[in-house]
Amino acid sequence: MIIPGFRFAAAMAGIKKPGVWDLALMAADAPVAAAGVYTSNRVKAAPVLICRQRLRSGRAQAILVNAGNANACAGEVGLAAARETTGLAAELLGISGGLVLPASTGVIGQVLPVAKIKAALPDLVANLKPEGLPDAARAIMTTDTRPKMAHFQGKLHGQAYNLAGIAKGAGMIHPDMATLLVFIFTDAAATPAVLKTLLRQSLPVSFNRITVDGDTSTNDTVLFLASGKAGNPRIAHEGPEMAALGAALNQVMGDLARQVVADGEGARHFFRVEVKGAATAAAARKAAMTVALSPLVKTAMAGEDVNWGRIMAALGRSGARFDPERVDIAYGEAQVVQNGLGLGAAAEARAQEVLKAGPFTLAIDLHHGDFADYYETCDYTEEYIHINASYRS
Amino acid sequence: MIIPGFRFAAAMAGIKKPGVWDLALMAADAPVAAAGVYTSNRVKAAPVLICRQRLRSGRAQAILVNAGNANACAGEVGLAAARETTGLAAELLGISGGLVLPASTGVIGQVLPVAKIKAALPDLVANLKPEGLPDAARAIMTTDTRPKMAHFQGKLHGQAYNLAGIAKGAGMIHPDMATLLVFIFTDAAATPAVLKTLLRQSLPVSFNRITVDGDTSTNDTVLFLASGKAGNPRIAHEGPEMAALGAALNQVMGDLARQVVADGEGARHFFRVEVKGAATAAAARKAAMTVALSPLVKTAMAGEDVNWGRIMAALGRSGARFDPERVDIAYGEAQVVQNGLGLGAAAEARAQEVLKAGPFTLAIDLHHGDFADYYETCDYTEEYIHINASYRS
16 A cells, blocks of 8 residues: 555654554655644644644645644643654654644643654654555554554546545544544645545545544544645646545545444444435434434444334434334334334344344434435444543553 | 322332332322423323323323333324223222323333233222332332432421422433433422423423433423312412422422432442533533533543543533633542643542542533533443343343
8 A cells, every 4th residue: 555655654652651553654755735624622632723724835744643642731832742743753854844744642631742752753754664554554543453544546637546544533433523533645636725625525424424422532633645646637626537536535534434433442333324204404414313322222232132212212302303103213124113113023133133243224214304314333332431431541 | 208188009010020119100189280391302102192181181180100111102002001001090099081190111112011000000009008109219210229209398378288209210311301200299289380380490400400321211201290288378370489389399309300310320420510601501501511421521430530631522522612721620629620721640639539439510610701500410331331231131
């Protein structure tokens, strides 16, 4: 997975604990077009504030990311820490400090260990290599159990190009937006404005359609860098080339989003809540999200219990208008509710097989209109509680 | 705890499992003034639909409640089951069927075992006694670990009177409204309209200020019956007597609400989230509710981890406007955040002692205005997951 124009490296800086990858550097050979989208949380981490400011230029050359410390709620000290570490990275790379974007993930409210990061930076810069993306994917993990990567190869104006991304997820995952770190790299040529537009278009079909626990982080950041090494005519306007690049981005972002849900903290069951037949688009969205977020639905899934009454209860409190006596619910192909009434033990037994077999679609038809929406999510297990009760210890 | 004019009884009908209290009857000696408020869930259980209809008269004489089966999402069969069981109770009591109010709690989507209830009814009616309220409190429990009762004695126009209530709670607890069964009895005399007004006034300071898991049930019902046996002049208008009765109701409802949170499914830590300094009343409410509902805040409490960063993150996504750099947070008297910044390990250690010591107030000052609000809640433990993953097995 090589993206011409980019190199990657990872290090064990001792931010999380000794012997664990926790620092990553991703660098372009020259300043490249770049765009970012950030958390909607009013409390924004220092690296988010700095990224937003630096990316007003539409240009960047490197991203410095640490795990284990969010560098959030740390005031001026946090901003200074992000400036100091990215400043040293820029110095070692021989580029302007404003071209290095910071990102952090981990515990909120602790001071970033600047000395540890500075000590690790010379080797990190020296180790940059085109094939280093998997190392970077591993170094940005927090409670993730595995790295998340996705890759796409296509053609633009006859020129082959690559688009690849990495993500970290696991907890504080909610579609508003996503709540995690995502870094996308392509060798296609496009303007920063095109990259930004495509990012915004991609979120509603990727990271804005997944939820683990409904909490939104202070650090969510999605960055998109384009080196232009593929040699295609630079995409600067809407048209078939921009649409093709957008489709590639949707595929990679969607793939990463599914990987994030599939690695939700403590999760064992994964399902897509599809609501159709809603009276409005907003109703479809609310109904799907309420079911996907319901602790009682999610714990029933953990217990492999086809407790469809909790799905009805969640729909009923979602704010969506519908007639309970027209609702149909199915686990995959196994229908358990028709016209608001349960179809009995045999139907539930078939649905339980679907639930046990692996990722499935929970299909809900409100029969109240023509709008549909969906969310992808996972169950709530004892392990989710355990991970988050002991997160800082 | 005797409320003149009322008698109570409980039975083991075998709805939950043999040898467990699961059926209660509460009866007045004659038709009395009555009022109810019900779930806001669009999916309403059969007994809720029937209560609402029968209480249009403002009169009732008995309440028949079962645990173990919600009689929800059961269509016409569910409505017929509620009519049939309350009809037999009325017959045995020698009163009109429309004077018996049904209530149910338990699994959604299963047919009410009418035969079991009918078989238990003759003894239930025969066992009615003035001192039976604690038995009824026990019989309406589901995942509750203990019965919930509260009692008030006061005077109205110089006449001594009683006001007592019972509640069942544990899960599907969310302030919108409350999500549980609550039955309030008084021997004071008041019109149905006064009872209804007082109930509506009481919810915002009792069951609309507690949350366990954010799920709203299909069965929420609060009923308020007044026998008038105290002999006070019947309260029919606003004034000091109505205010006094309202204060008594608030005290009993508030007490019951706190008991419900204190017995939240699997809960070990209890806290009151108080937000002040908000720019608007809505902002204060949203901020307090978002913190009280945040899975990450609740799991940190379970782990006795003073992870205030998650509180900042929850405030930030609540929709309330504020400046993160002005926020103060304290666990009881132990302040851990000042002007958005952590006060360090010693402060967190003091806060952890507060967290470990028992119920406490999580005090948040946004310093952004003059509005305040609060919610009472509990932590999320592995036990909550366990209870709800295995609820139907």
